[in-house]
Amino acid sequence: MRKYHALPVALLAALALTACQDGTGAKDEGAAHPDPASATVTATHPAEDGVGGKGTSGATGTQGTTGATGTSGTQPTKGDKSAKGDKTAKGDKPAEGATATRVSCNGSNTTVTAQPVRRPLNHMLLTVKNTGSKMCDLTYYPVLRFDEMQWVPRPIKDSKPQAVTTLAPGEPGYAGVSLSAADGSGEWGTTGHKLTVGFQGRTPNSDGGPSALPALPAKGVYYDSTLTVTYWLRDMDDALTY
Numbered sequence: 001m002r003k004y005h006a007l008p009v010a011l012l013a014a015l016a017l018t019a020c021q022d023g024t025g026a027k028d029e030g031a032a033h034p035d036p037a038s039a040t041v042t043a044t045h046p047a048e049d050g051v052g053g054k055g056t057s058g059a060t061g062t063q064g065t066t067g068a069t070g071t072s073g074t075q076p077t078k079g080d081k082s083a084k085g086d087k088t089a090k091g092d093k094p095a096e097g098a099t100a101t102r103v104s105c106n107g108s109n110t111t112v113t114a115q116p117v118r119r120p121l122n123h124m125l126l127t128v129k130n131t132g133s134k135m136c137d138l139t140y141y142p143v144l145r146f147d148e149m150q151w152v153p154r155p156i157k158d159s160k161p162q163a164v165t166t167l168a169p170g171e172p173g174y175a176g177v178s179l180s181a182a183d184g185s186g187e188w189g190t191t192g193h194k195l196t197v198g199f200q201g202r203t204p205n206s207d208g209g210p211s212a213l214p215a216l217p218a219k220g221v222y223y224d225s226t227l228t229v230t231y232w233l234r235d236m237d238d239a240l241t242y
Contacts, residue, residue, distance in 0.1 A: 105136035106199040106209030114195055114214040124177040130167040138165040138173045138232035140200040146192030156242045159230035174239035176230040179223040186224030193220040
């Protein structure tokens with residue numbers, strides 16, 4: 001029997017609030033699910049430290065006057081503004097500006113679609129498109145909730161990328177969803193008619209902002225206890241590999 005992840009309190013509250021605001025939530029028509037188990041996910045994010053060179057040292061004086069200590073009345077190196085370099089040379093301001101232009105991807109600055117696919121069998125593709133004016137980060141994996149389900153589909157660990165998936169304005173990102181076991185070995189199969197996609201923040205299981213409510217086919221989407229999801233990925237084919 002597969003283990004389930006406990007839905008983090010902050011994310012569960014955020015997803016429930018989104019469902020309430022939408023006003024279209026439907027009760028789960030499947031049997032009761034088992035108690036989920038806690039999960040801990042780790043991921044490596046790019047450093048946000050400033051990048052830039054230090055200021056150059058001042059001159060030590062000209063030959064034929066005072067030797068190596070410089071001419072009287074001047075302060076070589078420490079007192080010379082040109083020796084310290086301007087703010088740009090330190091790299092502080094450009095680094096701060098670069099960090100400020102990157103935000104977290106969530107339901108407020110993206111559009112999200114959920115589309116069942118023919119191949120692989122029993123799979124669905126999530127597509128997130130950056131509709132904002134800044135680069136955004138898709139951290140970790142989507143937190144899925146069909147209807148009023150109280151457990152979180154576990155992530156496929158082998159799909160974890162080496163770096164966070166970052167989207168420039170207009171760029172898409174993807175996640176693959178394995179809905180049910182192809183051999184019928186899954187349990188508690190049911191059909192979901194409403195999907196909430198939650199986003200994680202900079203730390204695992206933290207709230208990354210507003211959720212998204214992508215439309216599902218009119219007949220709904222069938223899933224069972226083997227429901228899993230990939231990490232956010234840049235390539236669509238990679239998302240459907242698992």
